[in-house]
Amino acid sequence: MTSPNDLSSFWMPFTANRAFKENPKFFASADGIYYRTPEGREVMDGTSGLWCCNVGHNNPRIVAAIQAQAARLDYAPPFQLAHEAAFELSARLAAMAPEGFSQVFYGNSGSEAVDTALKIALGYHRVRGEGSRTRLIGRERGYHGVGFGGTSVGGIVGNRRMFGHLLAGVDHIRHTYQPELGRFIDGMPAQGAELADDLQRLVNLHDASTIAAVIVEPIACSTGVLVPPVGYLERLREITSRYGILLIFDEVITAFGRVGAPFAAERFGVTPDIITFAKGVTNGSVPMGGALVRSDIYEAIVSATPKGGIEFAHGYTYSAHPLACAAALATLDVYEEDGLFDRVRALEPYWAAKLHSLKGCPHVADLRNFGLIGAIELESRDGAPGARGTDFFQRCFERDLLVRNTGDIIALSPPFIVEPAQIDHIMDVASQVLGEMA
Ligand code: PLP
Helix, strand or coil, rough: CCCCCCCCCCCCCCCCHHHHHHHHCCEEEEECCCECCCCCCCCEECCCCCCCCCEEEEEEEHHHHHHHHHHHHCCCCCCCCCCCCHHHHHHHHHHCCCCCEEEEECCCCCHHHHHHHHHHHHHHHCCCCCCCCCCCEEEECCCCCCEEEEHHHCCCCHHHHHHCCCCCCCCEEEEEEEEHHHHCHHHHHHHCCHHEEEEEEEHHHHHHHHEEEECCCCCCCCCCCEECCCHHHHHHHHHHHHHCCEEEEEECCCCCCCCCCHHHHHHCCCCEEEEEEEEHHCCCCCCCEEEEEHHHHHHHHHHCCCCCCCCCCCCCCCCCCCHHHHHHHHHHHHHHHHHHHHHHHHHHHHHHHHHHCCCCCCCCCCCCCCEEEEEEEEEEECCCCCCCHHHHHHHHHHHHHHHHEEEEEEEECCCCCCCCHHHHHHHHHHHHHHHHHH
């Protein structure tokens, strides 16, 4: 197996294209917790692909389900027509969701899930005669994908600055990054619930009658793993409920076991109005995303249109694609049959202890964790933010370990099948690399 010679035409997403093409990295196959390069090197996957391959790679039950579905029914139009697996999957997802959630609307990615959720929020208020509620509130440092909706409510400046004004009428509450209140915290910070009161500031500024929804990631992962302070999500729920504002949890990463429960909403004991999901629903094998919606929101929207009319003018050619549904049903089976959410809970203390054993290693400014998620925040090099993180990523890769860096923060999120000895290996490599880095 060889790498292609001509790398010129593929404009790679979120990639330093020119640097990659000087020093390309290819994967050719994968199995379990390992990728294999075209040269035959086995690279341990410390990130579950992009936070999505939760049960490891090429799980035979998922592969077989996709193959069988492709041979049976490759595609069915989802507008005014359907196929059975879409209903079966929806019923299973609704059963896994918090009480009161009964509906699933499908897209093909987290970005589409987010844009769908934002549109549902706008539609819900409008059909109830509260059409003035058009303002969408995100959070600084949030990541909600790359659609115009998700980019607008997102709070990572580098993802926004090239794209002009984005959606009108969007605002952001402040982020929860607060190293001054404590570093090296295992799990949820004890302080900081009052950061949620920043929403009250926006209510005072804009008036609740203009605000449709607030969207947050329960754990802000892409910005460097910010675990919510104890009581913070409860406070957001309290304020949104008080003012009739919908609360959307973007669970594209946190759903399906990453925090040892079907949804972070369950683990944190806070129920939003809409939950977005993607990634782990199909174990990353076939693109799929969606929004799980509370029954009364669905009822409000569909009952506003006379029977026979299309109630919600939204959807994708590939909504509930048969291959994605088959992959998702098989993935849910694997989670269940192999008890993988419980496994995450069982591994969590070990994971935390090993991660925090890196305290005191050179350049380590902070360590954060929750579920099977970890972050190593590195001190930035003078005048070169991000350089140390990229160096760390590169050195780990040379040692056959895949990690992910956002600037100088390293994110770790191995597949749930990771063994304690493999966790040891991840942290050993990290510690060696830290020791040799300038
Ligand atoms: N929302 C969150 C919380 C995410 O972490 C991501 C991707 O990492 C997205 C949305 C976007 O998902 P996608 O890349 O599938 O569009």
